[in-house]
Amino acid sequence: MKLSDSIDKDKLNALIEINTLINSNYSDISALLAHILESAMRLVSGNASSLLLVDTKNQTLRFEIALGPKGLEAKEFVVKIDEGIAGWVVKNNRSLIVNDVANDSRFSPAVQQSTGYKTQNMLAVPMRIKDECIGVIEILNKESISGFTNQDLEVLEIMATQAAIAYQNALYLQKSRDKIVVLQDQIITDRGYHTMIAKSPVILEKLDIINRVAKSDSSVLILGESGVGKELFAEQLHLKSDRSGGPFIRVNCAALPEGLLESELFGHVKGAFTDAITNRKGRFEMADQGTIFLDEIGDIPLSLQSKLLRVIQSRSFEKVGSSETITVNVRIVAATNRDIEKLVEQKKFRSDLYYRLNVLPLYIPPLRQRMEDIPELASFFLKKISHETKKDFIGFSEAALSAILAYSWPGNIRELENSVERGCVIGTPPYIREDDLLLNIKTMPDNNICTDKSLKAVLNLFKKHYLQKVLVENGWNQTNAAQVLDIQRTYLSRLIKELEIKEK
Ligand SMILES: Nc1ncnc2c1ncn2[C@@H]1O[C@H](COP(=O)(O)OP(=O)(O)OP(=O)(O)O)[C@@H](O)[C@H]1O
Numbered sequence: 001m002k003l004s005d006s007i008d009k010d011k012l013n014a015l016i017e018i019n020t021l022i023n024s025n026y027s028d029i030s031a032l033l034a035h036i037l038e039s040a041m042r043l044v045s046g047n048a049s050s051l052l053l054v055d056t057k058n059q060t061l062r063f064e065i066a067l068g069p070k071g072l073e074a075k076e077f078v079v080k081i082d083e084g085i086a087g088w089v090v091k092n093n094r095s096l097i098v099n100d101v102a103n104d105s106r107f108s109p110a111v112q113q114s115t116g117y118k119t120q121n122m123l124a125v126p127m128r129i130k131d132e133c134i135g136v137i138e139i140l141n142k143e144s145i146s147g148f149t150n151q152d153l154e155v156l157e158i159m160a161t162q163a164a165i166a167y168q169n170a171l172y173l174q175k176s177r178d179k180i181v182v183l184q185d186q187i188i189t190d191r192g193y194h195t196m197i198a199k200s201p202v203i204l205e206k207l208d209i210i211n212r213v214a215k216s217d218s219s220v221l222i223l224g225e226s227g228v229g230k231e232l233f234a235e236q237l238h239l240k241s242d243r244s245g246g247p248f249i250r251v252n253c254a255a256l257p258e259g260l261l262e263s264e265l266f267g268h269v270k271g272a273f274t275d276a277i278t279n280r281k282g283r284f285e286m287a288d289q290g291t292i293f294l295d296e297i298g299d300i301p302l303s304l305q306s307k308l309l310r311v312i313q314s315r316s317f318e319k320v321g322s323s324e325t326i327t328v329n330v331r332i333v334a335a336t337n338r339d340i341e342k343l344v345e346q347k348k349f350r351s352d353l354y355y356r357l358n359v360l361p362l363y364i365p366p367l368r369q370r371m372e373d374i375p376e377l378a379s380f381f382l383k384k385i386s387h388e389t390k391k392d393f394i395g396f397s398e399a400a401l402s403a404i405l406a407y408s409w410p411g412n413i414r415e416l417e418n419s420v421e422r423g424c425v426i427g428t429p430p431y432i433r434e435d436d437l438l439l440n441i442k443t444m445p446d447n448n449i450c451t452d453k454s455l456k457a458v459l460n461l462f463k464k465h466y467l468q469k470v471l472v473e474n475g476w477n478q479t480n481a482a483q484v485l486d487i488q489r490t491y492l493s494r495l496i497k498e499l500e501i502k503e504k
């Protein structure tokens, strides 16, 4: 029997259309699977549906996508590989119509009990790649009393095969892209630098400033809380400058006692002090033709500050124990997480040095004020650490992602990275779950706790934070904030009311 004999023309056209659609965009696997399921439901007029993927390693079937009235409740449900009707389909690698679910012994009521969505009839077909069943599409409750027909089964089988191929291609694409990210990161790390992830407008703006000032030789002072990435911005200043072929030398000014720091920065000659058994080059000399990064500059002792001031002014200094003046060509970038203006007030930091360093100040905002970066960073760390720990994670569960977005990240990106690393160590692929992250919930502000795990709730939480931020930036002037957000002022006031945003 030819296809055209058994399938009516409309269905055939729909199949062709769906096939084109699902093969036209592989960039987002979740979106692709949702697309597949929506099309499947429409094709056979079902009221709800699920797409389950086989996890051979764990011998389970996982609800990857679920649509319909109780879709969100069913999502992420995991059952045994031979459980229920989907399990039967996997085991026999065959499709199945059950038009009286309640009286079928193969039916497992676990999901129904959990979601509260009652199933009357069901059509379940395997998603096959070269005869191997990689998943199951289930369509529930046909919108006609007679239930699902053999023709429904036949069209859905054809579609499921196409869907399986599309899914596999999308998976290959994602894996290849992830691999490229990891390899690129390895190249950057091998050169002694870090990969910089940037998505939020505020950070992109900072990078734009860096691009513009990189070519100059003026000193830059980078400020911001601990863990915000100050060192990465210093690296970018160097890499974007004409000095990028030269050295990038880091000095942690807080790590060494005064005497050692002086010799570390400027070098010493043999015999300058008891342990000076040979001549030694200082970091300033090593940084010649490149950039020196003075980290934790707020901790530099007063006695060294005058010497540093001279280097900034004239690029010249003497090694410890020597009277010979050395001149170097270096760009100075400094950073601190301390309140340096307060240190100046307290006379712990020379004001003339501060003004010299502060020619181009660069403030890096904390992570909680640039939430758009959070998912990007989390996914980058996940790729990197999955590779290192040889675990095949492909993402975060919805609950984990909502917890990540709701958390305030007092330790900023460093804390996020540690948390994802913990998740990779504790968790089991393919998804990092909320509990694996071991977030310090105690530090979550009350209004940040997201008990509702639905996508809508998470998005609302995000919206709330973002609107709050823009409103603060605009002194709670709604007209200005609405302009920045590119929305109507009336819409903004409605959102403020709906999301219960209060002026603090
Ligand atoms: N934009 C970013 N993209 C990727 N990784 C980042 C980014 N920003 C920071 N990190 C990572 O976060 C960690 C902390 O960054 P960094 O050391 O630059 O912070 P810091 O601001 O210098 O903090 P501290 O004041 O404590 O020294 C590092 O492991 C760094 O690789």
Ligand SMILES: [Mg+2]
Pocket: 230, 231, 295
């Ligand atoms: Mg640092």
